[in-house]
Structure formats: structure tokens, C-alpha cells
Amino acid sequence: MPWMFVRIDNIDEMKLKLIAVLFLVVQAFNCFAQPSAYPTGFGFTRSAREAALKTDAPVFLSMQPYMRNDLPLSKMEGELKDSVKIYHDVAAIALRKHIFEYNEGDVHIRMNFLYNIGGGKDFTDTLNYPRSNRIISNTRGLWIQADFGEKVSVETGFYESQEYMPKYLKNYVDSLGVIPGFGRDKDFTIIRDVVDYSSSFSRITIQPRDAIRFHMGYGKHKIGNGYRSLLWSDGMYNYPYVQFDVTKGKVKYSHVWNVMQSLERLPLGDTPESTFRRKAGSFSYLSWKPSSKVELSLFESVIWNRYDASKMPQSLPVSFYSPLIGTGFPQVNSTRNNFNIGIDANVRLSKGIEVYGQAYADALGDYKKNGALQLGIQSYNLGVKNFDLGFEYNRVQSDVYSFSALYTDATHMNQTVGHPLNNMYEYVMRTRYRYGRYFARVKWNYIVQDRLEERNDEPTWINRNLKQWDVEVGYWINPKTNSEFIISYSDRIDDKSNDLVKQHATILMLGIRTGLHAVYRDF
16 A cells, blocks of 8 residues: 555654554455445446435434445446447447446455546637647556455555646646645656656555444545535545444534645655655544434544654654544644634535535634635435436635644645635535436536735735636446546636736536546635
8 A cells, every 4th residue: 555655753743644444354254245435526426425315224424434334336327237239248348337347255356547637728728838739648547356255345546647638727736736635746848748647545444343434544534515625625646544333323423633744845864855844633523413314423633743843753752643533623823733613514404405505614713714614405306307406505715724833734735625715705606417328417616715826926915707618528438437438528717817818718528537536726
């Protein structure tokens, strides 16, 4: 697994990882169910949520990744055979099956290729690339899942990508040094016109009892029921983590320890390239379903300070290792550790409509600076089968994810743990229709933001208005990886005060891609 090869900076991190490895190995010998992680791509999430609304079973949906043995698979699109006719084994693999499957006794292995291959053109922006205003995506990858026995599951995969990006996205990458949702970029050519990046993910899940699960991996989570998450988002990069879940009737509790990092390097040691400064994080999530139609949740997170006043690593406090919600509350007045709380709610109005919301804040801070709010409504099969429509409102104040102490802001690899922007409000509209395997999707979002930017070498407050339309039509190729043949059109107007010209992009793309993970590029 990737995180096993990460350099360990202090003894606390080493203790945590050794304890986790030994504990999971011991538990594996006592295992006797197959809790494979369900992908977090938008299509997979839609399928799970739409099916769960139809059942009266207490399905917990506000924290991802979901586990397959928690979901009503028999009701989910993509899990059932459709009307597509198969005339050859090759067609079956391309349209319905995994690329490779092995099933022998208690061993079940599945392998699939991952890809995003496409090309297009931006008709309004000049990118100043050697290829003018062409846009090209070239992503290849592999995904493997394996179940051993009834209650042990392993997953691993990777992406390798090169892109000619739209100008707005290239500007973002150049300013922060990271690809949204992925890691750092590196030079691919001398002129640095191509963005080159990669990503890997992995997970070991063990379920020794029906009510208990243990996870160890390199990936990410999402907390919430909407398009965005203000509490903890899958829009940031992967991180190493250890997690356990306990589910009993109408209550589910999860706790995660993770290791995040800044993009500031430690002083150069005995290695050619010094490692980045890391920070320890932990969050607890308690969900209660008083009925099958309602889910109410409490969230608590702490970003722990691992450095002293001279920026040297130090031991973590004993309370970091506590897996109980509430034990982070003594950090509420701390000037060293960043403590935040949140609530999440989801209510099913009918078998096709749900409303949801989130609130997030620094516990004792100024809510006008440290608060965030989300409200949304989502419908499925609205009047017509397979027609969905949803609306969402997000409000994020200026200092929500920041903190006064060094290396304890709520960010990972220069990306916030929640909404990618602050000091803003946003409206999002999403709609989707599918007929057989043909589909059409439309998304619109409108953002108003006040932000501080450099103008003439001086910091200046800028008022920003962003409007973006994304229209996609295509053919759903294979439900196992949510692979699609797709034609997309985006119209984006980014209007900033003090700028003489609006940044306008009109992008037409044609390609083929898998949708294993959610990708956000609309901010």
C-alpha cells in the first residue's frame, strides 16, 4: 500500500501505524462477509442513494465510501442486467463484466482498467500552449478489488495522467501547485505546457463481526448528502488513514485517524529531497436514524499541531489517540490544535425526494467568519423514470478552514477539507436523464466571492462572480466502472472586479472515461 512507504517523521506516527497493522492482522485470523468499498463517483453515488430511498431498511448514506454489503444492491441501476443484447464474450466484457474476474472458493478477484481519454477545444481562451487552444486528457489506470473469505476485502489502484488544461484550471494549478482532487504536478516538457500527475489509492477492510469494521488505507472520505461537502470532502487529495465503524440498529459511529501534509518542506536532511511537513488529523462521526426516512449526524474534527515554536516535530498528546467523540472538545479553547464541529441532516420526503443540510463552525469562533451552511433538495425519477433534478445552496465564511497556529489549518496539499472556496455563496443546479444506456446531464453553478488577490504587487480585495454551465451527453458503456462515451460542452464566465476582461471559456470535448471517483473542476 502506498502509505506504507511514506517516510515516518516521529515515533507517534510509527506507533499508530504499527498498532493498526498488528491489530488488523490479528483480526484477520478471526474473520469469517465481503465488505468491498463501493466507488464514490457521481454515477455510483446516485445509484446507491436512489435505491436506498426505496427501502425501509436503515441504510446510512451520509458518509462515503459506502460498503457493498450495506447497500440494497438488488434495487440499484448498474447492478441489474438491462436490455442491452450481448452476442459475444468480448461484448459481455466491454458492456457488462469486469475486464478480469477470478472466483474460486472464498477468493474473489476483480480487475478493471481506468481511463479518461479525450480531446477538444476552447473556443474563447488562448492558452499560450504550443498546441494553441486544444485541450487533451490522457489518463490511464488500473483498479483491483479482492475478497478473501467472507469478511476481508482488499482494494488498490492508480492513475497516471497528462493534460493540456483549460486556462482557468492551469492558473489554479500554477497558483497552488496541485491538481484539484489529485496530487502535485510535475514538469512534462521543457516549456511546462503539459500538466503531468499521478494518484494511487488502496484499502484493507476487515469485518470480524456484523456490527464492527476496521479499515486501513490510502484514500479519502466524504461526509454529507449533497454535491459539495462542507464538513469533509472528497475534493482533496488522498491521505493515509486508519478507521473503524460500529453499527448497532439505528446508530452508526465512525472514527478516522489520518495524516495530512502541507507543501512546505522540512529542513533538508540526509535525503536528496526533504519531505513535506505533515500534520495529524482525526475526526468522529455519529449518525442516528430515528426512522428509515431521517438521518441526523454529529461531526467533530481536530487538526493536531505536531510542531513546537521552533517548527521542530514533537509528540502528539494522548487525547489524539482517543477514538471517542467528545474527547476532542477540550481543544475548543486551544491555540495550538484546530477543533471544529458540524451537523448533518437528511430527510426523505418520499421515495423519490430527499432534503439535506449541513452546518460547520469553529466551536467558539465568530460565526460570521468561521461558519458554513448548506441546504439542498434532490429528486429522483421526477415525473419521468430516470429523470433527476437537484438544487443546492452553500455559504462559506472567510476563516472557516484557517487557523492561527502554524500547520493546523484544515487543508491537505493546499486544498481545504471542505468546500474549495471561502468567503462566498454558491447555487448549484443538477439534472440528469437516462434512456436505456443513453444519457444527458446538465449542471449549473453560480458563485459570488470576495477574495484577496495580488494587484500591482499589493493585496487587493476582489469581487468575483462565476457562472458555469456543464452539459454532457453520451452512452453508458459499462456499469462496473461507470465507463462512458461522452460529448461535453462547458461555458464558464469568471468576472473579477478590477479586471478589464472577463475570463471566458467555451469548451467542447469528446472522449471516453471511467467514473470511479468524483472530480470537481467548477470553482
